[in-house]
Amino acid sequence: xxxxxxxxxxxxxxxxxxxxxxxxxxxxxxxxxxxxxxxxxxxxxxxxxxxxxxxxxxxxxxxxxxxxxxxxxxxxxxxxxxxxxxxxxxxxxxxxxxxxxxxxxxxxxxxxxxxxxxxxxxxxxxxxxxxxxxxxxxxxxxxxxxxxxxxxxxxxxxxxxxxxxxxxxxxxxxxxxxxxxxxx
Amino acid sequence: xxxxxxxxxxxxxxxxxxxxxxxxxxxxxxxxxxxxxxxxxxxxxxxxxxxxxxxxxxxxxxxxxxxxxxxxxxxxxxxxxxxxxxxxxxxxxxxxxxxxxxxxxxxxxxxxxxxxxxxxxxxxxxxxxxxxxxxxxxxxxxxxxxxxxxxxxxxxxxxxxxxxxxxxxxxxxxxxxxxxxxxxxxxxxxxxxxxxxxxxxxxxxxxxxxxxxxxxxxxxxxxxxxxxxxxxxxxxxxxxxxxxxxxxxxxxxxxxxxxxxxxxxxxxxxxxxxxxxxxxxxxxxxxxxxxxxxxxxxxxxxxxxxxxxxxxxxxxxxxxxxxxxxxxxxxxxxxxxxxxxxxxxxxxxxxxxxxxxxxxxxxxxxxxxxxxxxxxxxxxxxxxxxxxx
Numbered sequence: 422x423x424x425x426x427x428x429x430x431x432x433x434x435x436x437x438x439x440x441x442x443x444x445x446x447x448x449x450x451x452x453x454x455x456x457x458x459x460x461x462x463x464x465x466x467x468x469x470x471x472x473x474x475x476x477x478x479x480x481x482x483x484x485x486x487x488x489x490x491x492x493x494x495x496x497x498x499x500x501x502x503x504x505x506x507x508x509x510x511x512x513x514x515x516x517x518x519x520x521x522x523x524x525x526x527x528x529x530x531x532x533x534x535x536x537x538x539x540x541x542x543x544x545x546x547x548x549x550x551x552x553x554x555x556x557x558x559x560x561x562x563x564x565x566x567x568x569x570x571x572x573x574x575x576x577x578x579x580x581x582x583x584x585x586x587x588x589x590x591x592x593x594x595x596x597x598x599x600x601x602x603x604x605x
Numbered sequence: 606x607x608x609x610x611x612x613x614x615x616x617x618x619x620x621x622x623x624x625x626x627x628x629x630x631x632x633x634x635x636x637x638x639x640x641x642x643x644x645x646x647x648x649x650x651x652x653x654x655x656x657x658x659x660x661x662x663x664x665x666x667x668x669x670x671x672x673x674x675x676x677x678x679x680x681x682x683x684x685x686x687x688x689x690x691x692x693x694x695x696x697x698x699x700x701x702x703x704x705x706x707x708x709x710x711x712x713x714x715x716x717x718x719x720x721x722x723x724x725x726x727x728x729x730x731x732x733x734x735x736x737x738x739x740x741x742x743x744x745x746x747x748x749x750x751x752x753x754x755x756x757x758x759x760x761x762x763x764x765x766x767x768x769x770x771x772x773x774x775x776x777x778x779x780x781x782x783x784x785x786x787x788x789x790x791x792x793x794x795x796x797x798x799x800x801x802x803x804x805x806x807x808x809x810x811x812x813x814x815x816x817x818x819x820x821x822x823x824x825x826x827x828x829x830x831x832x833x834x835x836x837x838x839x840x841x842x843x844x845x846x847x848x849x850x851x852x853x854x855x856x857x858x859x860x861x862x863x864x865x866x867x868x869x870x871x872x873x874x875x876x877x878x879x880x881x882x883x884x885x886x887x888x889x890x891x892x893x894x895x896x897x898x899x900x901x902x903x904x905x906x907x908x909x910x911x912x913x914x915x916x917x918x919x920x921x922x923x924x925x926x927x928x929x930x931x932x933x934x935x936x937x938x939x940x941x942x943x944x945x946x947x948x949x950x951x952x953x954x955x956x957x958x959x960x961x962x963x964x965x966x967x968x969x970x971x972x973x974x975x976x977x978x979x980x981x982x983x984x985x986x987x988x989x990x991x992x993x994x
Contacts, residue, residue, distance in 0.1 A: 452864075452867050452868055453867075455866075455867035456863050456864045456866075456867035458867075459863040459866050459867055460859065460860065460863040463859065463863060549842060552842040553841050553842050553845065556842060556845035556846060556849060557845065559849050560845060560848060560849050560852070563849060563852045563853060563856070564852070572821060573817065573820060573821055573824075576821060576824040576825060576828065577824060579828065579848060579852070580824065580827055580828055580831065582852070583828075583831055583832070583848075583851065583852060583855070584831070586852065586855040586856065586859070587855065589859055590855055590858045590859055590862065593858075593859065593862040593863065593866065594858075594862055596862075596866060597862050597865045597866055597869075600865075600866060600869040601865075601869075
């Protein structure tokens with residue numbers, strides 16, 4: 422019942438923290454810089470609400486860290502507190518390893534299959550399967566960390582990611598509306 | 606009687622091939638149906654064939670049953686009878702299940718014949734507790750169907766399918782042992798116990814595949830509820846299309862909103878913030894703020910749409926952190942004021958002094974939080990969490 426509201430509060434909390442940090446750093450001068458800072462802190466905040474229980478959140482965090490070294494690590498540390506401890510979560514690691522192995526095997530199998538000459542058939546089922554494959558590929562590119570997931574996991578992650586995105590959009594929209602009121 | 610027996614035995618050898626080949630083509634239901642026909646000729650059945658019946662060889666048994674037919678109806682009739690059976694197998698099955706205990710004995714001796722749908726137990730490691738429970742629920746539902754038909758037999762062990770008839774004798778013992786040990790309680794173990802429906806393959810791979818597909822379809826259904834406007838869509842490709850569009854649109858919204866926030870002009874907020882810090886921090890009651898705040902606020906002209914009465918719970922001011930200003934939140938007031946930590950965070954000024962009376966003003970905003978879609982989302986989040994577990 423209160424889950425959604427609590428999520429939003431948590432997100433807002435962490436986002437504000439991040440914004441404070443950026444503010445103190447005083448690095449954001451241009452609008453694009455500001456925008457990047459806002460978006461980054463929002464992403465880190467929403468990823469940290471999941472506390473590394475999902476793949477997309479971990480992938481998002483890794484992405485943020487790899488993008489720009491120092492500042493982001495700072496932000497991450499302050500926002501995340503125990504985020505670095507997430508990597509010690511053995512359960513998830515084994516799960517992710519299993520998935521990585523599976524997807525790796527799939528990739529290898531696909532490469533082998535591609536080498537063989539496959540005659541083109543015009544069956545409707547194969548067309549449907551091709552469509553679904555293309556779409557899952559697109560979805561994988563959208564969801565952070567999607568490349569390493571198999572179909573089953575992908576849908577689970579998408580579910581969670583959509584919920585988190587909605588939370589993010591909702592809170593940001595309210596803040597934007599509020600800011601608009603004072604800025605006619 | 607003796608001459609008849611001899612005659613029968615001779616016929617047995619000659620006709621054994623015929624029924625076995627026919628067996629390969631016909632389903633077990635036909636055999637069962639034939640058995641039901643046999644039951645109508647009780648005297649032959651019970652006396653002469655017990656020894657053969659108790660043997661493990663199904664072929665013999667079937668041959669015997671066919672033979673009985675043959676004796677009764679003659680060759681051409683036999684063929685006709687078979688055809689009739691193929692057509693009306695289901696109806697015969699009903700007869701079968703409601704027949705006398707003789708048939709029950711038969712079934713127990715030759716476990717290869719089932720009373721209705723056929724099933725096989727497959728064990729798998731369950732990944733999701735929730736889904737495991739779901740599948741166990743499905744199993745239990747199927748259980749009920751089968752129980753009704755198995756009542757007479759009293760035998761709850763699982764029976765192999767007709768395609769694997771040839772391997773029956775080998776695998777049967779193992780399967781029965783497994784199923785007997787499992788009993789009717791799937792929930793004890795880690796496995797997802799699945800039953801193959803009638804007419805479905807019982808290969809362990811295909812069963813595992815079916816479980817996986819069911820999981821995926823279950824999750825797709827949840828996604829359908831989450832993505833707006835997807836209730837009527839059936840089909841994976843279209844559904845995936847909608848999901849992709851939705852995720853893309855959400856991501857674009859995030860980009861757009863962050864750009865919008867970046868362009869907020871912070872200067873105006875400084876005045877408001879000062880006003881707020883002066884006026885709001887002092888009084889902590891609800892309505893007491895009204896006289897204090899309104900003169901201060903009227904000078905700001907920042908609330909074109911706000912009626913006078915709402916100044917009481919001044920929704921707050923908003924500023925953006927970027928230039929060192931205080932960050933304030935307006936409609937997010939509900940979020941903020943209901944969470945102590947947030948109040949501390951967001952308040953260099955502002956929030957901490959928010960009166961409790963702010964709630965009635967922000968009722969409109971609050972309704973946005975507490976409408977049905979939100980509940981729905983909570984439910985989905987909860988379900989998603991449980992699925993993740």
